[in-house]
Every structure is written in C-alpha cells, then in structure tokens.
Amino acid sequence: VSNFLPALSPCFCSxxxxxxxxxxxxxxxxxxxARLYRALADRTDENVLLCPFTxxxxxxxxxxxxxxxxxxxxxxxxxxxGLEAQTLPGGFKVKGHQILVVVQVLSGASVVQVASSYLNLVQTKLGGTVQGVDxxxxxxxxxxxxxxxxxQTVDQVQDFISEVDHQTQLLLAAVTAYRASFTPPFNASSTQDERFYVDSYHVVMVPMMFRADKYLLAYDAAVKAGVVHTHLRMHCRLLTSPRCFRTTLTSATWVELKGPNLNR
Known part of the structure; x- marks a missing residue:
C-alpha cells in the first residue's frame, strides 16, 4: 500500500x-x-506514518x-x-498513558521570560520541559x-533539526519514537526478502516476516476497505483504492472499523 495509517488516537475498544x-x-x-491524514495523503504518493495525538x-x-x-x-x-481550554492539558495527560511515547519541549530564547504558571502547566499536565536557548x-x-x-527517544531520532533562524524567539518541538513488541514473536526462519513499495513509483527489497493462520475479516462498503484482525493487537486496512480513506474517513468510521463486527 502507498499509505499507512496507524491508530488515530488511544484505544477505541475501551x-x-x-x-x-x-x-x-x-x-x-x-x-x-482524519482531516490531517486526508490533507497529507492528497499531497504525496509516499508512505504516511501519522500520529495525530503527538x-x-x-x-x-x-x-x-x-x-x-x-x-x-x-x-x-x-x-x-466548545471545550474549556484550561481543562485540555489534563485530558491529554490521561490519554498519554495510552500511547507509547509522547514527549515535547518548549525552547524559549534567552531573552524570553516564561511565566511560572505556564511552566508548571507544561511540566505537570503535559510532561514537557521549558529550556532557554540562545x-x-x-x-x-x-x-x-x-x-x-x-x-527522549533513546537515540532513535537523530539530526532532529538541521538549522534555526537566529531571529527565533520561541520554538515548539515534539518528538515521538515507537517500538513494537510482537506477541507471539516471529520465527526468524520465516523472514525473507520481498518487495516494499516506498511510493507509487519506487520499490525496494526488504526483509519481511510471514505467518500463515486464520484471521477475522470485515468489509465496509462505505469506506471501500477490508479490515483484517491479526493476533498482534493491530488492524490492517485493505483499501480498494488509496483515495478511499482520503474522502470518507472520520472518527465515526474509525470506531466502526475497529468494532467487534468481524467475521471469518
């Protein structure tokens, strides 16, 4: 597939x-x-890894x-x-326990004074830090x-930025790293080189893991997508066309796709 869409937000099943x-x-x-994904998908043929929560x-x-x-x-x-802005940080703090990594930093230039109340909110409600940089x-x-x-990412994200404008007064940065734990683990002997579609025009050979089994399958005619429920606590979307999600995906259809209406 030319587009990959991970979970839009913490687990809907609960x-x-x-x-x-x-x-x-x-x-x-x-x-x-969903709106962000549609905007990004319409601008590129490359793979899209999206974490709107971050x-x-x-x-x-x-x-x-x-x-x-x-x-x-x-x-x-x-x-x-319509939501009270003062209550939002607390809500995201609760949701933060449901994702793998959410870290953010607010770096203020040395001449900028950050209110202590705001500093406390960033640190206690959102787990961020405020750091002075010249x-x-x-x-x-x-x-x-x-x-x-x-x-923050245990050496996973390198060369996060390459340059900054010397006139910058305030910079907001967010970084996220993911590490998947497969249960049960894949058998190394079942790994072999197969084609991976970098985008619509480029294909490379990469090691891929295979497993044969019976899986639950559902199909949503409105979204024109099949949903495969695997044993790895994940869902795979099988799109009839890459543009299907770009025009029809909303939070309601996402909940419906992740629902229990899966059949063998």
Missing part, C-alpha cells in the same frame, strides 16, 4: 470504560487526525499560552471548539535541541 468527557476528547482528536498534545502546549482569536483558531483547527548561536541551539531529541 471507550465504554472511560468518562464521557474523555470519550469526547478522543473522538475529537480522531476527527482532527501533534495534538504539542499544539495544546501552544494553545494553553494563547487567548482571543489565536486560541479560537487553534481550537477550531484541533476540533476542540538562538543567536544557531549551531549551539541546534546541538542542544538535537541532544534533547536523542535523550
């Missing part, structure tokens, strides 16, 4: 066990993720420091209109931010 306010926040975040959590850091028209525009863009020393600023990214 929505019945969480408070309504959190259910609403999860659904809104899924809508934001972006939502990072922009909530910015939202918490704004007011007036800027706050209204951010809330509209994140599909959070952007007039561009090399050192880039080095500092890249070092932070390496630490």
């Amino acid at each position: 929505l019945c066990s969480v408070p309504f306010a959190l259910q609403d926040l999860i659904s809104r975040n899924a809508d934001f993720g 972006l939502s959590a990072a922009l909530t850091v910015l939202l918490s420091a704004t007011n007036g028209q800027t706050r209204e525009q951010l809330q509209a863009g994140l599909t959070l209109t 952007y007039t020393e561009a090399y050192e600023a880039v080095k500092t931010i890249n070092h932070w990214a390496l630490e």
Whole structure:
C-alpha cells in the first residue's frame, strides 16, 4: 500500500470504560487526525506514518499560552471548539498513558521570560520541559535541541533539526519514537526478502516476516476497505483504492472499523 495509517488516537475498544468527557476528547482528536491524514495523503504518493495525538498534545502546549482569536483558531483547527481550554492539558495527560511515547519541549530564547504558571502547566499536565536557548548561536541551539531529541527517544531520532533562524524567539518541538513488541514473536526462519513499495513509483527489497493462520475479516462498503484482525493487537486496512480513506474517513468510521463486527 502507498499509505499507512496507524491508530488515530488511544484505544477505541475501551471507550465504554472511560468518562464521557474523555470519550469526547478522543473522538475529537480522531476527527482532527482524519482531516490531517486526508490533507497529507492528497499531497504525496509516499508512505504516511501519522500520529495525530503527538501533534495534538504539542499544539495544546501552544494553545494553553494563547487567548482571543489565536486560541479560537487553534481550537477550531484541533476540533476542540466548545471545550474549556484550561481543562485540555489534563485530558491529554490521561490519554498519554495510552500511547507509547509522547514527549515535547518548549525552547524559549534567552531573552524570553516564561511565566511560572505556564511552566508548571507544561511540566505537570503535559510532561514537557521549558529550556532557554540562545538562538543567536544557531549551531549551539541546534546541538542542544538535537541532544534533547536523542535523550527522549533513546537515540532513535537523530539530526532532529538541521538549522534555526537566529531571529527565533520561541520554538515548539515534539518528538515521538515507537517500538513494537510482537506477541507471539516471529520465527526468524520465516523472514525473507520481498518487495516494499516506498511510493507509487519506487520499490525496494526488504526483509519481511510471514505467518500463515486464520484471521477475522470485515468489509465496509462505505469506506471501500477490508479490515483484517491479526493476533498482534493491530488492524490492517485493505483499501480498494488509496483515495478511499482520503474522502470518507472520520472518527465515526474509525470506531466502526475497529468494532467487534468481524467475521471469518
């Protein structure tokens, strides 16, 4: 497939066990993720790995420091209109336990003073940090931010940024790394080189793992996609056309696709 779409937000299968306010926040975040995916998918033929939650959590850091028209525009863009901005960081803190990694940093230039109340909110509600950086020393600023990214992702994300504008006053950065644990583990003897489609025009040979078994399958005619339920706590979408999701995917269809209506 030319497009890969991971979970738009924390596990929908357990929505019945969480408070309504959190259910609403999860659904809104899924809508934001669906709109973001459609926008990205229409601009590229390359593979898309998307984690809207990370972006939502990072922009909530910015939202918490704004007011007036800027706050209204951010809330509209994140599909959070009508929610109390003061309660959003707490909601994302709860959701943070349901994803693998969410780390963010707010780096302010040395001449910028960050209010202590805002610093406390970023650290306690969103798990972020605020660090002073002198952007007039561009090399050192880039080095500092890249070092932070390496630490937060255990050396998984390298060369996070390559340059910064020396006139920068405030920079918001979010970095995420994923590590999957397969249960049961794959048999190394079942791994062989197969074709991987980098995009619609380029194919490379990479090691792929195979397993033969019986799997549950559902088909959604509206979305024009089949859904395969595997033993690896994941779902695979089998698209009739790559453009199907770009026009029909919403949080409602995502919940429906992840629902229990799967048949052999």
